[in-house]
Amino acid sequence: MTKVFYSLLLAGAVLLCGCDKQTRLNTEQIAALSQKLVAIQQIQSHAFFYHTNTLFLLLLVDNKIESELQVAAAEREADKALAYAYHTNETDLLRLGISQIQDALAGQENRLMTNLIAETSRTVADQNEAVLEQMKALAPDADETARRTRFVADVAQLKLDVAQIKAHFGLTNSPNVGP
Numbered sequence: 001m002t003k004v005f006y007s008l009l010l011a012g013a014v015l016l017c018g019c020d021k022q023t024r025l026n027t028e029q030i031a032a033l034s035q036k037l038v039a040i041q042q043i044q045s046h047a048f049f050y051h052t053n054t055l056f057l058l059l060l061v062d063n064k065i066e067s068e069l070q071v072a073a074a075e076r077e078a079d080k081a082l083a084y085a086y087h088t089n090e091t092d093l094l095r096l097g098i099s100q101i102q103d104a105l106a107g108q109e110n111r112l113m114t115n116l117i118a119e120t121s122r123t124v125a126d127q128n129e130a131v132l133e134q135m136k137a138l139a140p141d142a143d144e145t146a147r148r149t150r151f152v153a154d155v156a157q158l159k160l161d162v163a164q165i166k167a168h169f170g171l172t173n174s175p176n177v178g179p
Contacts (some may be wrong), residue, residue: 140148
């Protein structure tokens with residue numbers, strides 16, 4: 001039994017020695033793989049950190065661009081509103097100015113018409129007075145009226161005398177009958 005015991009012990013020792021070598025090799029390989037795994041994890045960690053930072057920076061840039069675009073859009077809307085208000089006010093001022101000019105022209109037209117009517121009335125009155133004076137100057141005086149009356153009476157007397165002469169000689173107004 002001792003032999004068997006020693007043989008078993010020897011086999012166990014051989015086995016353990018051989019296993020120990022294999023275990024050491026496996027342990028070294030596992031350690032090397034662990035180191036490589038740690039190195040890979042560090043590289044991935046750096047890459048992940050880099051990509052995470054890059055994505056974060058991209059998100060920040062995107063947010064900044066979006067906010068600047070919103071600000072620009074708001075400024076454009078404000079500028080449009082100011083331009084609209086400016087042009088609306090300008091149009092209203094033009095309409096007001098045109099209205100005032102039309103009122104001024106209407107007032108000036110009324111004043112011109114009033115002046116024209118007044119001047120025409122004054123001129124007509126002056127002309128009426130001049131015409132009346134000329135008519136008075138051309139009107140016959142009492143001597144002229146008496147002379148005209150005598151002339152009319154003389155013409156009437158002559159007509160009567162001619163009629164009496166015709167009657168006395170028997171002349172008529174009948175046409176002459178030819179031979």
